[in-house]
Amino acid sequence: MSDVNIVTLIGVALLLVGFYGALSRPNVIKMIVGFAIADTGVNMIIVAVGYLPGRTAPILDSAADAAGAAARMVDPIPQALVLTAIVIGLAVTALMLSFAVRMRRSGGGMAIDSYGEQKW
Amino acid sequence: MMKKLLLLAAIALLAFALWPFVRDVGLAEPGELATAYLERGPAELGTANVVTSIVVSYRGFDTLGEVTVLFTATAGVGGLLARRKSGHGKKKAAERGATDASEILKTASRLLSPLLVLFGVYIFLHGHLTPGGGFQGGVVIATAVLIGLLADPEAGLAHGVMHVVEGLSGFAYVALGAVGLWFTGVQAGFLDPRFLPLGELGRLASAGAIPIIYSLVGLKVGAELTGILDAMKEDAE
Numbered sequence: 001m002s003d004v005n006i007v008t009l010i011g012v013a014l015l016l017v018g019f020y021g022a023l024s025r026p027n028v029i030k031m032i033v034g035f036a037i038a039d040t041g042v043n044m045i046i047v048a049v050g051y052l053p054g055r056t057a058p059i060l061d062s063a064a065d066a067a068g069a070a071a072r073m074v075d076p077i078p079q080a081l082v083l084t085a086i087v088i089g090l091a092v093t094a095l096m097l098s099f100a101v102r103m104r105r106s107g108g109g110m111a112i113d114s115y116g117e118q119k120w
Numbered sequence: 121m122m123k124k125l126l127l128l129a130a131i132a133l134l135a136f137a138l139w140p141f142v143r144d145v146g147l148a149e150p151g152e153l154a155t156a157y158l159e160r161g162p163a164e165l166g167t168a169n170v171v172t173s174i175v176v177s178y179r180g181f182d183t184l185g186e187v188t189v190l191f192t193a194t195a196g197v198g199g200l201l202a203r204r205k206s207g208h209g210k211k212k213a214a215e216r217g218a219t220d221a222s223e224i225l226k227t228a229s230r231l232l233s234p235l236l237v238l239f240g241v242y243i244f245l246h247g248h249l250t251p252g253g254g255f256q257g258g259v260v261i262a263t264a265v266l267i268g269l270l271a272d273p274e275a276g277l278a279h280g281v282m283h284v285v286e287g288l289s290g291f292a293y294v295a296l297g298a299v300g301l302w303f304t305g306v307q308a309g310f311l312d313p314r315f316l317p318l319g320e321l322g323r324l325a326s327a328g329a330i331p332i333i334y335s336l337v338g339l340k341v342g343a344e345l346t347g348i349l350d351a352m353k354e355d356a357e
Contacts, residue, residue, distance in 0.1 A: 005142060005143075008141050008142045009142050011141075012135065012138045012139075012141060012142055015134075015138065016131055016134060016135055016138075019131060019134065020127065020131050023127050023130070024124070024127055045138075045141055048141075049141070050150070050154075052149070052150075057251065058158060058169070058170035058171055059168055059169045059170065059171075059249075059250070059251065060162050060168040060169075060170075060321065061168065073150075073158055073170070074150070075150040075151070075154045076150075076154060076157055076158060076161075076170045076171045076174055077150075077153065077154050077157070077174065079171045080171050080174040080175045080179065083171065083175060083253070083255060084175070084182070084183065084186045084255075086255075087186065087190060087255045087259075087341065088186060088189055088190065088193075090259075090345075091189065091190045091193035091194065091348075092193060094193065094194075094197050094348045094352075095193045095196050095197055095200075097352075098196065098197045098200040098201050098351075098352070099200060101200070101201060101352075102200045102201070
């Protein structure tokens, strides 16, 4: 257990909690909250994949100059990916919430079970 | 009951699949590509922040796609929460029985909104030097608008100005990318920022066109997220 990465552990836990919430709750808003939690968990896992103990952020400054950059910095690619994933997650959450508002206004309830006739 | 069991089984399976991540992650050296970015990014593009050089230039095309996804999501939100004609069918807050925002919130929003806009602009202008960039700066600008909307929901946003800002910054982003295609010489590519002088590493005016491109992204993201907030606010009325 000594080599367990605590950030990925929390990330995986959040991902599982989020998926469980999204799949088990009947309330649409709670499903969206579940997706948002799972989103955070995925982002934590991706950032942790590129992390190395004892290294600095991939930004050149007095702590790490250009010469030894690659040996002293963490992997920048997962960070660039998560940078985009966070913004997309925000936009997708907003879109899901708009769907929830629209469903509510068109007369349906907030429970996903009341939309059974739209299954295929 | 059966559903619950199946669900728990699925979650357990997912946990099993993700277990290697928990155990082994974070010990591998950066791969060849990451090492190349770390070593060549600052020298080739003059950016102190390697993440920015990846997001804006090396993987700039992906970022253009991301901006497109964000635009599509914003358009979807706007389409789902159809905006009513202003002044028509709109009730005043008092008629809906809503209470005014408190004095503290109003005063704080007047104080904080300009500072937040300034901070957002700082973040996206310094995207190539410090942690931050267009997306983060744009989100900070949207929070300034959010505070304003919380304090005074009646205040109308200048929709025309926002649409112009969003459209023009998106257009200029693609146009600058195309300029990079034409003017950089042999190794030119789309979104190559080196048609402007690279300058000295660590200065504000460095890294070619990267600060300009990231500022345009920041303006576009700020305008789009403000649009989402506004669509949701209009819908509540």
